[in-house]
Amino acid sequence: MSVLGDFRAYKENRLRVEAVFEWAKRRRYDDSQIQVLLPHLERSPVGTPTLVVCGPGGWTTTQGWSPRFRSSVVEVWARNDLPHPSPSLVWDANEEEKRQMLRVARKTAQHFLATQKVLPTIVLAPESSRLHTERVSADVTYWVDGYLRASMIVENKPCAEAVATAAVRALHDARFKPLTYEELERARIEITLWSDLFMPLTSSEIARGDIYFEKLYVATDGTRRGWYLPEVFNCVQFTGLAHLLDSLARQKGGFSPAQASVYMTEVTDIIESSDHTQPFSLTGSVIQKSLSQTTIAELRADIEHGARAAAQHLMSLQTEDGWLPGIVDPMRRGNPCAVSWPHLTFMAWALGEWAVVSQSKEALSSTEKLAAYCRSAIKGLPLSVRKRISCAAYLGKAACARGDGRMVAEQQDILVQLMPTLPFEPIAYLQSASFLVHAGDSTAGKVGEALFQKALQEFLNGREKGSNISLASYAELITLTRELDSPHELNIREWYTSRQHADGSFPNTTTSHFSYSRGTGKVFEAMARYPDVYETQIVRSFEWLRQMQYPVEGLYFVPTLEQNALVGGFRHDMGNPQAWVDASGHFLIGCARLLGSSKQSRQKSVLQSD
Incomplete structure (x- = not known):
């Protein structure tokens, strides 16, 4: 980093530290016991921090x-064994307290709509509850039949x-048609509490463009x-952080950004x-799914359940002629008949892999x-060479899964003929390589190995130059370096494992913090080929992907009649509720590999015991 860059980082970190100290002072923390571990701002506490x-x-x-507080640039940690000066309901509300909050909101709203009077909150939550003593800022939102119908904030x-106050005020939200008592009975209530530790968004973060969707x-x-709360990402899709900040200032604040x-x-x-019987905790706009298992064997039932849901999602979308939509969009933008042929042929492979492992005739x-x-369809279409090659690779893999030797040979011939005309493109090269090296033909295998070597060298060159590298585009190197005994296998393994986020996802590129289900799904798919090598990374990425997979309860923001098309699909990312079918495909292949490997291990164990 340059001297100017160092100075900018110092100034921005100083703003963050000042924000923490101001918050700590309001919350009566002893500032002599605050430790700072940021460059040029280091500060040691008196005693234990x-x-x-x-x-x-x-x-x-x-x-x-x-x-x-946690972001890609700063974290703030607090000891658990101290009386919390800050409102602890924001950090550690238990299930019963969450249930009490929802009861307060619903009973208050019901009583007000019936009588135009507000119930005393003391009759809605136990007198000893922290809900009566701890001050918070809160928002209450009503979702009716999948539509946002009200949202109001009450502070401190x-x-x-x-x-209770926010629940009543939301009934009079002038931006929407007023709720009736009957609609309230169908509504789902969302409650958001927030910390009063406000961290400044700095110029470097704005330049980087990462959105923190949670x-x-x-x-x-x-x-x-x-104000923008996390639920906004179920209603508006922003093109980036600049768009979000412009909308936040102009539309919500009424002033210039x-x-x-x-x-x-x-x-x-x-x-x-x-x-209306239980609370679900949300991360951003998705329901948290807590998985306590730490091994693939312990996750087997969850893997089967998730894979079956994904397969059913795909098969429910398929038309009689075999076609699949590429995207299911709850915001209903774009043309539902638009198609990506590489994605469609990829789905044929994914469903084929699942059919083999699940023994599903459907x-x-x-x-x-x-x-x-x-x-x-492809025969009569004017596709680019890159798309035609990608389609041939995926159709060849689908044929391998089904055991269709004639189709394997046909797609192999197409690739051998077309590959010399294609400039380097990582996905087409690596997918073709992974098909050709397994096609059983020595000539095709040599072509596949040459494609692999070219892709590997491009990756290594890009990494050496500090290029912005897409993790999903090169993920097939995870499998090929091991299958082909490449001396770079350990290098590739360490590079990918070091980039996994704390939440289990993988970033889109080496210069971005942004994660999405298709990208993480692709890395999960590749690592699942070798579960004994990547078990820790597989378990963590599986947990993140399962959180992104739509359950019925997670579709509270989707019109009721459209929910079935999304169940079992994967939210594209925290800021985009679209379900892209190839995310389900990557997940299916990964799960099929894990279940197939588990089945082989059990069979081997039985043989050894005999």
């Missing part, structure tokens, strides 16, 4: 500590009062404010179940219909 401010991963003694009141954003010009200071904070977000019929449809 109570708060730590550091860079990402800078505080490794996490047992007995909890994060108060005892939790029960804040929730955080609350607030913009202010000194007198006016605009040039005049705005922007801050972020952490939230606790809950939504009630569709039968999946076998589905892959056969889709492969036949694609093969027939």
Whole structure:
């Protein structure tokens, strides 16, 4: 980093540290016990620290500590064994307290719609509950039949009062048709609480462009404010951080973005179940799914369940002629008949792999219909060489899965003929290589190895130059370097494993923090080929992908009649609710590999015991 860059980083870190100290002072932390582990701002506490401010991963003694703020540039940690000066409901509300919050909101709204009077909150939550003593800021949102119908904020009141007041105010949200009592019975209530530790969004973060989809954003010009809570990403798809900040200032604050200071904070977000009996915790806009298993063997039932849901999602979308839509969009933008032929042929392979492992006749019929449809349609289409090559590679892999030797030979011949005309493109090269080296023909195998070597060299050159590398585009190197006994296998393995995020996802590129289900799904698919080598990474990425997979309860923001088309599919990312079918495909192949490997291991164990 240049001297100017160092100075800019120092100034921005100083702003963050000042924000933490101001918050700590309001919350009566002893500032002499705050430790700072940021360059040029290091500060040692008197005795054992109570708060730590550091860079990402800078505080490794996490047992007995909890994060108060986390981003790609700074983290704030607090000790768990202290009385919390900050509102602990934001950090550690238990299931019963979350249930009480939802009860306060629903009962207050019901009573008000029936009588035009507000119930005292003391009758809605136990007198001893923290809901009556801890001050918070809260938002209450109503979703009715999959549509946003109201959302109101109340700041700095005892939790029960804040929730009750917001619940009543939301009934009069002038932006929407007023709720009736009957609609409230069908509504699902979402409650968001947030911390008062507001971290400034700095110029370097704005330049980088990462959006933190799980955080609350607030913009202010000194007198006016605009708010965006995480649920906004179910209603609006922003083109990037600049678009979000412009909308936040202009549409929500009513002032120019040039005049705005922007801050972020952490939230606790809950939504009630569709039968109104239990709370679900949200990360961003997705329901948290806590998996306690730490090995692939322990996850087997979850792997089967997730894979069957993904397969059923795909097969339910398939038309009689075999075609599949590429995207299911709850916002209903774009043309639902638009198609990517490489994606469609990839899905034929994914369904084929699942059909073999699951022994599903329905999946076998589905892959056969889709492969036949694609093969027939592609012949008469003016596709680019790159797309035609990708389609041939995927159709060849689908044929391998089905044991269709004639189709394997046909696609192999297409690739051998066309590959010399294609300039380097990592996905087409690596998918063709992985098909050809397994096609059984020595000539084709040599072509495949040459393609692999070319892709590997391009990757190594790009890494040496510091290029912005797509992790998904080169993920097939994970399998090929091992299958072909490349001396770079360990190098590739360490490079990929070191890039996994704390939440289990993988970033889009080497210069981005952004994760999406298709990209993480591709890396998961590749690593699943060798579960004994990548078990830790597989378990963590599987947990993240399962969180992104739509359950019925997670479709509260989708119109009721359209929910079935999304169940079992994968949300594209935290900011985009679209379900792209190739995300399901990557997940299916990965799960098929894990279940197939597990089956082989059990068979081997039985043989050894005999």
